[in-house]
Amino acid sequence: MTTIATSRSSMSNKDWLTADWPAPPNVRTLITTRAGGVSAAPYDSLNLGAHVGDAAEAVAANRAILRERLPAAPAWLNQVHGVAVVDAAELGNAAPDADASFARAPGVVCAAMTADCLPVLLCDDAGSVVAAAHAGWRGLCDGVIEAAVAATQAKPATLMAWLGPAISPDAFEVGPEVRQAFLFKDPAAEAAFIGIDNGKYLVDIYLLARQRLGKLGIERVYGGDFCTVIDRDRFFSYRRDGVTGRMASLIWLEN
Template sequence: MEFVQGLPKGVFVGQTGIAHPQALATPNAHLSGFNLALHVQDDAQRVQQHRMILLNQLAKFGVDKITWMTQTHSTICHTVNEQIPFVALEGDGLVTQRAGHALMMMTADCLPVVLGNADATEVANLHAGWRGLATGIVENTVAEMKSQPTWAWLGAAISQPCFEVGAEVKTAFCNKYPELAAAFMAGQAEGKYQADLYAIARFILKRLGVETVLGGDQCSYQQAEDYFSYRRDAKTGRMATFVFMQ
């Protein structure tokens, strides 16, 4: 398992992909590979086994708790430390100050954003599709944190050349932040634009005082061997982005 380099000592960030040496076979070709989502009509037992395989891998680095969410393209963020929710939390952001607690976000084109402070005493993980970015999931997650995040990491998401949106999406961002007009290129069809989720996230993070932004150089849509992509294959699995502190 590869971890992101350049983070404060004791912080571990990574993202799963399609390939995994312990991925279980499935008769459903759409879901072959290391799917971690329960909501995509995969066999629940297979998904739970994949999640246990991942937990066992992370346990070697001191992880003794893992939190998944029911993600809803919202701006809802929860802080989770010692408590273990009996019913899956709904929302799109998680914050923790507890060491050994891995925060999980699932994506397949949407943008995973991991945040943390310089002291390695608090981390956050959020799921940002265009709706979440436009309505404030990044701002809400930073507001939920008890400390100022100094760094962020952007996981694999759909890149600008592959992400066509309608004029209403551009309007949603530019009404809030006029400077974001630069993150939209005219598309092939009239009234269509290609949106740069990475540029939008970097702009918002900079406004919030996050000095260092790493990652943001992958394309879930184009890198078909590496990542699941909902735009490429409507029926598909999900990757997980994780963060934890030792």
């Protein structure tokens, strides 16, 4: 514990991100990178995932570092690649099986934890509701974005979205069953898949998310220019490393 405390005091979070979008001033965001924590390799250094094999005390220290930048502890979820959405204000210390959360109360922090999957942040023009969704390909295909939008109870035309760090189409290779699953839901998804020599496909998860948002009537979509696999110095990547940490994309309403 002494080593962790000493390391924590020397760390910086200057490499963390915020959403680049024209959100109302009371909408706040924070997107962690792999920098600024205390975990040892292969979780180095700001691993926020308690389920990936990292030392529990290191994860606790990393979450404490993050907490210093937030109005409250994040409403962590036990993400299961599904479509369930919960009210972050009602969670307390629970971590329910869900892949998205929303908040209307100020100071309640929604969180999506990722390491290649797509984090989607949402807010409305009035700054009255925010949401965060964890969209791996299964959840994206099954409708987690649609579920998160519905949970906000906002008119889609009043919503904007920001797509956070995820695997890019240069690195996201999938089998034909993934393509078929998306095409079954929407034939327009074919534009997101490029066939390669081994019978598999490179898929643009950012485009798939934009398509889903567009069909809902959400035209203002920002972000989507990252690659967690290629940018190894900045991001954790399960596809690249297998055993690795988790980042968080967070959104809340300021008091």
